[in-house]
Amino acid sequence: MYFESEPHVKRFLEKDYQRLYPNEASRFAFQNTQKFIYYIKQGREYYQAASNSNILVKPLLLYYGMVSLLKAVILSSDPAYPAHTRVLQHGITSRKLKKLDYHFSEDEVKVQKEGLFPMVADHLNAGHIVGEKFKVKHLLSTIAELRESYEKTYEETTLIPLHLSKHVDFSSPITTFYLPEHILDNYHLSYESFIHFLNRHNRGKAHFTAHTLEAPKGIIRMNWEHPDQLHITDSPKGFENNLFIQDYKGNHFFLLKDQPSFFLPEMLSHYMVMYILGMLCRYETELWGEILFSFTSGEMFIINEFLNISQRKFPNMILNLLFNERFIFETM
16 A cells, blocks of 8 residues: 555655666656556555455466566666566466376476566576576475475475574674584585585675584584674575575575575566466366366365465565565464
């Protein structure tokens, strides 16, 4: 609702444009205020409709809700958006005609050169991914809220919960955290080598150091340090490291997989999985109905979980991105 007020939106856009277009920020903000509001409002309407719809059509509504919200994100940094019709394409593609022995988890998405997806990826500094293919199963494995459902469905573990120390030392801004010791065996690394391994995946000013105290048997203890943050809970971007993700409640997890396809910003994973589900819903109606209602698909469980989680989490991620803060909503 904050973004459906013209004065709020104009100030918000002007502040964003000021960094790149200081001489024209006010004019660009004036021009784009209503467009931004309509993107947000339309996205909210799609999500509201999805919450009241049957699962037969829900993925399509959620996908177009994502598209509307992401257009608002792009407009906040690119006042000329959309500059031409090609940027209005999806930006990803998948096999239109599905195989007879179709498995949702094995379906793939390919990133195209132009369209909304590569623009969002560039906005999120996701690196060069044009032409890359991503498998649905891999994308699902990196969504923290799906951890238990993923393990039940595919019988493999990809995420390890972290235990964070809540202690804040104002004289030395360090966050201590704990992981199970068997992680060292997974990577065939010593404790010191594991610290170096973590630091290779940093994306900001933060870095990891060894803890001076020996940890209890079965766990390892490490420090996370950031020059501008007292504690990890104050950091809007979390650990600023490809190997760590968090759920919408603020809990942190460690990714067991050391592959580039697992290091996408989570927002892009949601977009790609929802795109596949939307394509099934729209173009493969019979197949989609069989997945939903035939009782023979072992993946219906995780599909339903994903739809519920994404419906709750994706708008939250958009809010975090627009404000560059971390908003955590707790049910009383």
